[in-house]
Amino acid sequence: MPFHQVDSIRFFSFDIFDQAGIPQAIFTRQGGVSPSPWKSLNAGLTVGDESANVTENRRRSFAAMGKDLSSMYDVWQVHSNKIVCADAPRDLRLEILKADAILTYQDDVTLYMRFADCVPILIADPRRRVVGIVHAGWIGTVNRVLEAAIQRLVSTYSLIPSELLAGIGPSICVDHYPVGPDVAAQVRQSFGDQADRLLLERDGKIHFDLWKANRLILEEAGVKNIEMANLCTACHTDDWYSHRAEHGLTGRFGALIAIK
Ligand SMILES: [Zn+2]
Numbered sequence: 001m002p003f004h005q006v007d008s009i010r011f012f013s014f015d016i017f018d019q020a021g022i023p024q025a026i027f028t029r030q031g032g033v034s035p036s037p038w039k040s041l042n043a044g045l046t047v048g049d050e051s052a053n054v055t056e057n058r059r060r061s062f063a064a065m066g067k068d069l070s071s072m073y074d075v076w077q078v079h080s081n082k083i084v085c086a087d088a089p090r091d092l093r094l095e096i097l098k099a100d101a102i103l104t105y106q107d108d109v110t111l112y113m114r115f116a117d118c119v120p121i122l123i124a125d126p127r128r129r130v131v132g133i134v135h136a137g138w139i140g141t142v143n144r145v146l147e148a149a150i151q152r153l154v155s156t157y158s159l160i161p162s163e164l165l166a167g168i169g170p171s172i173c174v175d176h177y178p179v180g181p182d183v184a185a186q187v188r189q190s191f192g193d194q195a196d197r198l199l200l201e202r203d204g205k206i207h208f209d210l211w212k213a214n215r216l217i218l219e220e221a222g223v224k225n226i227e228m229a230n231l232c233t234a235c236h237t238d239d240w241y242s243h244r245a246e247h248g249l250t251g252r253f254g255a256l257i258a259i260k
Contacts, residue, residue, distance in 0.1 A: 002229070038250065074112045087104070088106060118210075125163055132153060
């Protein structure tokens, strides 16, 4: 079963990582302390919720995984294709780095990111003990942040793409994701011949399939072991925050991965 419950915290995990002994979780919005419209396990500090609520929500989330918040490494997610390699938990006294992928081989680090429709992608090499987390909305997808992360895993950690495990997490489905002609043009520029598979026409509007696009990036990079959550944030706002479905007035759900 992909869903788990620990105390008040309900979270999703990928079978391929569970079977490989890689701790990871994509937390639903249930079991936290934030009031509406962030109800209740909001992980985002920039959405109007009180920081004390966010800290308690993050503490509960980490505790459900047997982790301490002091192990956290997070970034300021800016829809870029920048990668950060975390060699230690983030020093909270230092300025937070802007990036949209974090990688680590340190077993005292817990990688952590926040989402509400954008695609969470978890990556691990269970044999060489390296993990990563990627944030890809449409901008990150057309700028191929996931491809950059795989290239970095190869260049920095000497990993082999065919040995990686990857999970594409809860995010907005193609039916709920109409895009404008400017976005469609950038999809065509980034994906070339493949773009027709990723842009679908529904009721006279063009929709972008973020799940399939990121899966394609993984496959083109040589990643074979891919698990799709196939869970839409906009279809299930009881479990997930959705920027689109909730018209921007919502929280962010957290996701984490660690080596052990
Ligand atoms: Zn949907």
